[in-house]
Amino acid sequence: MNEAQMNTLVPPPHWKDSIGRNRDLALVIALAAILIAILVPLPGVVMDGLLGANIAFSVLVILTVVYLRKPLEFAAFPSMLLLVTLYRLSLNIATTRLILSRAGEEGEYAAGEVVNFFGNFVSGSNLIVGFIIFSVLVVIQFVVVTKGATRIAEVAARFTLDRMPGDQMAIDANLNSGNITAEEAKHARLDLARQADFYGAMDGASKFVRGDAIAGIIITLINIFGGFAIGIFQYSMSFSEAGKVFTTLTIGDGLATQLPALFISVAAGLMVTRASTHEQIGHAVVGQVFANPRALVITAGVLVLLATTGLPPVALGCIAVTLLAIAYLTRSPQSSVSTSFTEDQQQAEVVAVAPARANDQRGQTVSHEEPLSIELGYSLHRLLEPEGGQLPLGDRIEQLRQSLVEELGFRLPPVRARVLIREIPRQDYRILLRQIPCASGSLRATDAMIIEETRSIDGIEGDEIKEPLFGVRAKWVSIEEGEMRKSLGYRVVSAQDALLVHLRKTVEDHLPELLTRGETRRILESVTEDVEPLVAELVPDLLRLGEVQKVLQSLLSEGVSIRDMEKILETMGEASQEAPSESPRNLVQITERVRTSLGRSICASLVDENNRIKAVTIDPEIEEALLDAVDELGVCEELRLPPRLHQAVIPALEGPLENLASEGHPPVVLTVAPLRVFVRKLLEKEVPTVVVLSYNEIVHGITVESAGMARISV
Structure with a gap:
């Protein structure tokens, strides 16, 4: 199969793909059109097309802004605003050339049918009415919309830049705490930078709109006075004839360009007044304005009262009925419940979930x-x-x-x-x-x-x-x-x-109970690269995942931090390797080994300002009796004492512990290592806040001061 035959088997690119690949040509074409409109005299038919495109594009822009969920979805708006302003000014230049150079010969159609339509139909063939409409549009755009949008853009740009350091710190804090991934942090920083660039650009772009309004006024005055001069001195027209021809076309030109300019100004205002909500503007405004049925009912009542004062009752009555209908449709399902809640199966839920990253x-x-x-x-x-x-x-x-x-x-x-x-x-x-x-x-x-x-x-x-x-x-x-x-x-x-x-x-x-097996797996998966070899060596060759879970649960049950997973895993691996292969794994002994390795962090939460721990100790005779019971139990995790000894040990410890707590010290009991876990189990129900330490967990540099000794007659 030759190359020509192979090419016939390859389908031609779809026209949509071609458009997608050549979207940048639209900007080139627009710039070329602007340049041509400024330099080359255009026929009226071409001007109609350019003015129609200006109107269509302005409507497209304002509708696009209305349907946006957040401003950054239209991040190109400031650049587009500059191009649209330049395009509109080029149209003013082109129409001015046609009006001043051809109106004396061709009359009202010198600049095309669009300009003639706005000059006659919109103004009702009345120059004064047309001029007033043009003036009103300019005032609305320049004094109301543009001035407000410019101020909002300035404030938004300043506030966005002011809060950037705090936002950056918040992103870094979330990244360091693991609430977000590095990729999410990267996207958050990019969005933050884009937001700052956008509002900064909008601050400058809003000046284009303001300048465009001023330019429209100046161009209109130039066209009027220039038209009078050309009509009277060049074409020997009377004052009224020159005014009718040139002023009509000038007003038509002003209306044809200022109406799209007003749409663009409103779109710019909507862009910078967007709140933090990600709803579309229409949804947000309608949802919030009509959210309170009581306000709608009161408004309807006010309209009914106004209808009795001589205002048209039919129009006001129709509006009042419409408001009452909306109030009825948006009322709460249960009037006795606050409108902040909606009832679902006799239960209202308002959710405040700690963010699940x-x-x-x-x-x-x-x-x-x-x-x-x-x-x-x-x-x-x-x-x-x-x-x-x-x-x-x-x-x-x-x-x-x-x-x-x-x-x-x-x-x-x-x-x-x-x-x-x-x-x-x-x-x-x-x-x-x-x-x-x-x-x-x-x-x-x-x-x-x-x-x-x-x-x-x-x-x-x-x-x-x-x-x-x-x-x-x-x-x-x-x-x-x-x-x-x-x-x-x-x-x-x-x-x-x-x-x-x-x-x-x-x-x-x-x-x-909250440390599940799945959470244990996630803890092991989230360790750093330095600790990964320890995990691979420990699980499942030396300990099963469930056994690691039980050790971590034992530590957490006594308030021991498991942040230092490297040391915990190292100690668990050493303790597992030292145990005889034929004997069952004694998780109690493994846990005690881990506690010993974490002794410094355990003691750090118990020392006073003098690096001292005040603790209650146990009479050696009691410890000896308890050790005898432990020797009989072997590796059993439960300590079953004779009833007489059990009833005597707990009261003997409770008294000194209460004295210790009354002095503002944590309730600490110090005993030998083989007894630590059993003494803890003995006291956890009666004194749930007690901390039981072994002598092996007291690290160098920490002093232990006895706060009493538990004594009984054995």
């Missing part, structure tokens, strides 16, 4: 159960979007998620908050773990809570309650009273703060 969703499949959620009574809906400068609840939850990453190395799954109308009392809330309530409380969204700590709250007027988290006395007072008391040294929290503290405590109490 791309890395939260990576590798996840759809789950039928939310890991963590909050249900709010109806009167607590204000917590979602509070007043007084507080952040929305979703943003506060995202801050909580970020703090958990920084402190514990654990990323909390997205949290959904919903407002329920009927299912729970109006001021109550519930925190649910996998759709099962695990904590609850009551709040007042518009009040502040004063908590009794070092200062008594007896002299403060307010409704006394028991703070749900710590069980201390508290009182609800007004926000103003709370601010005043806060300045006097009282501990005052908002309702939103109280909810978030309760949420954090609930999360910390249930961290092992």
Whole structure:
């Protein structure tokens, strides 16, 4: 098969593809048309086509702007504005040439039918009416639209540049925290730069529109006076004849160019007045104007009253009926419920989800159960979007998620908050773990809570309650009273703060349940390149994924951070290799080895300003009795003591721990390494906040001071 035959088998390129590849030719053609219109005298038929194209393009531009969702979708608008302005001025030059050079011979059709149409039909064959219409268009464009758009463009450009450093820092913070990927951060920076360039360009481009309006006025005056001079002195016309011919064409030329100019000015104004919403302008305006049925009903009533004053009742009545019909169609399904909510199956939901970034969703499949959620009574809906400068609840939850990453190395799954109308009392809330309530409380969204700590709250007027988290006395007072008391040294929290503290405590109490196997896999997949060989060596050759999960759960259950995954994985690998191959893996011993390697970070959260830990120790005789029980159990994770010993050990430890807590120190128990995990299990129900350390976890440079010794007769 020769080359000619092969070419016949190749289909010719589609005409749409040819247009797509040669779109840049449109700009070249437009520039050529501008140059030709300025330099070459054109016949009237060609001028009709150019003026018609100007009108069509201006309508296309304003409709394009109306259907935009965000300004950057039309980022070429400033450049286009310059070209359109130049094109329109070239048309003014071309029509001026035709009017002044041919009107004396060819009359009203010297500049084409479009100019004649605007000069006669639009003005009603009345020069004064036509001139007034032209003047009104110029005033609207120059004084109203262009001036406002120019000012908005200046302010938008300045504010965009002013907030760029903060936006850049926010992008960097999200990237460093893992909320977005490097590719997403790159696109965010590009969008930020494009936005700054766009508003900066719009600031300058708006001057084109303003200058175009001024040029239109000057060109019109030149045409009128020049036409009179040419008609009278060159063609020997009378004053009235010259005025009829030249002024009619001049006004037609002005109207034919100023009407598209007004459309472009309005489009420029719409571009710079776009709000942060990504809706189309039509959807946003109609949706917001007609969103309140009460306003529509009141407006209809005002129109009915105006109809009784002598204004045309038929027209006003039709408008009033239309407004009432719209109000009826847009009314809330349940009048007793605030219009901020819509009812769905007897439940209204307002969602404030801590933003789920791309890395939260990576590798996840759809789950039928939310890991963590909050249900709010109806009167607590204000917590979602509070007043007084507080952040929305979703943003506060995202801050909580970020703090958990920084402190514990654990990323909390997205949290959904919903407002329920009927299912729970109006001021109550519930925190649910996998759709099962695990904590609850009551709040007042518009009040502040004063908590009794070092200062008594007896002299403060307010409704006394028991703070749900710590069980201390508290009182609800007004926000103003709370601010005043806060300045006097009282501990005052908002309702939103109280909810978030309760949420954090609930999360910390249930961290092992939230660390699923899938989350463990994601933690291992997200390690740095330096740690990847450790992961490959450890899983699944030495430990299965489920065993790694259990070790991490054990650490989190006692508040130990898992941020240092490199050290954790190294220690787990060493402990697994040292264990006899024929014996079962003792995850308790592996966990204790990991804790020992993390001793510095564990102790860092317990030391005082003197680098000292105050701890309760255990009588050596008790430790010996406990060690005997451990020796009998071998590798068992549970410690079963004789009832007499069990009943004696816990009270012996509770007393010194209470004294330690009353002095403001964390409740710490220090014991030998083989007993640490068992003492912790012994005390976790009675003293859930207790920290049990082994002597192996005390690193060099930290001093331990005894705060008492637990003694019993064994």
